[in-house]
Amino acid sequence: MNAEALAKTIHSKKAHYWSRSRKKVWLKGETSGNVQTVREIRTDCDQDAIVMKVDVAGKDASCHTGRVSCFYRSIEVDEAGKYTLEFDDRERVFDPEDVYRK
Amino acid sequence: MNAEALAKTIHSKKAHYWSRSRKKVWLKGETSGNVQTVREIRTDCDQDAIVMKVDVAGKDASCHTGRVSCFYRSIEVDEAGKYTLEFDDRERVFDPEDVYRK
Numbered sequence: 476m477n478a479e480a481l482a483k484t485i486h487s488k489k490a491h492y493w494s495r496s497r498k499k500v501w502l503k504g505e506t507s508g509n510v511q512t513v514r515e516i517r518t519d520c521d522q523d524a525i526v527m528k529v530d531v532a533g534k535d536a537s538c539h540t541g542r543v544s545c546f547y548r549s550i551e552v553d554e555a556g557k558y559t560l561e562f563d564d565r566e567r568v569f570d571p572e573d574v575y576r577k
Numbered sequence: 578m579n580a581e582a583l584a585k586t587i588h589s590k591k592a593h594y595w596s597r598s599r600k601k602v603w604l605k606g607e608t609s610g611n612v613q614t615v616r617e618i619r620t621d622c623d624q625d626a627i628v629m630k631v632d633v634a635g636k637d638a639s640c641h642t643g644r645v646s647c648f649y650r651s652i653e654v655d656e657a658g659k660y661t662l663e664f665d666d667r668e669r670v671f672d673p674e675d676v677y678r679k
Contacts, residue, residue, distance in 0.1 A: 485654055518662065519647035520640050526648050538622050545621035546628050552587055560620065 481525070488513045490529055507574050508533030534569045541574070542566040583627070590615045592631055609676050610635030636671045643671040 476484070476492050480500045483491040490503045490511035504510030511529035518525050531537055538545040543566040551561050578586070578594050582602045585593040592605045592613035606612030613631035620627050633639055640647040645668040653661050 485652060485660065486658070516652040517648040518650055518652060520642050520644075520649070521647075524647075525652075540622055542622075545623075545626075546619040547622070548620055550587060550618040550620060550627075556588070558587065 476525075484513060484527075485516065490527060503537075504531075504533060507536075507539075507569075509536050511537065536566075536568045539571060539575070540567070541569040541571050543568060578627075586615060586629075587618065592629060605639075606633075606635060609638075609641075609671075611638055613639065638668075638670045641673060641677070642669070643673050643676070644668040645670060 477500070480491040480493045483489075483500060483502075490513060491500050492503055493499075494501050502510070510532045511527075512532065513527055513529055515528040516525055517527075536543050538547065540547070547563050547566055548560040549563070551559050553559070579602070582593040582595050585591075585602060585604075592615060593602050594605055595601075596603050604612070612634045613629075614634065615629055615631055617630040618627055619629075638645050640649065642649070649665050649668055650662040651665070653663050655661070
């Protein structure tokens, strides 16, 4: 999110983000329908981060992979100190092929 | 958090961060006692962000201002479109003067 995306989010109460791949501000959900309506925006002590509480429309999912949350993997460390990412696929609620490839 | 801070966090299960002001990795809580013990680390779909679930020791607060959370202000917009930050001071659980000025 850049300054323009934040301003649009505050005024429209719909979450906007900066797309690094497309190099433009976009309305989250404009393709998928999973628009985020903002209930609350909070900022931290040194004002370089925000947390938003949102209601999600459409399929109630926020991740482009079809999951409710982007944070669908946890970091696990075995006894030898080796890292793995453990998937939690239960949260997948739509198939990205159906939504983004039309 | 930089790569060194993340590695120390994963191995020690105590949250470490990069201090931009001190230009070094630090153990969160080394002065205040409010050490964060990591229960879970999750990463997002494109692996440029993490969320950690932690148990907080000491006074059970994570903000240097003495509040439980750094996100103690919400962004409010009036009908004229003017922004204000609304404080929620109920969460202040310690006086920073007592903790950091000893």
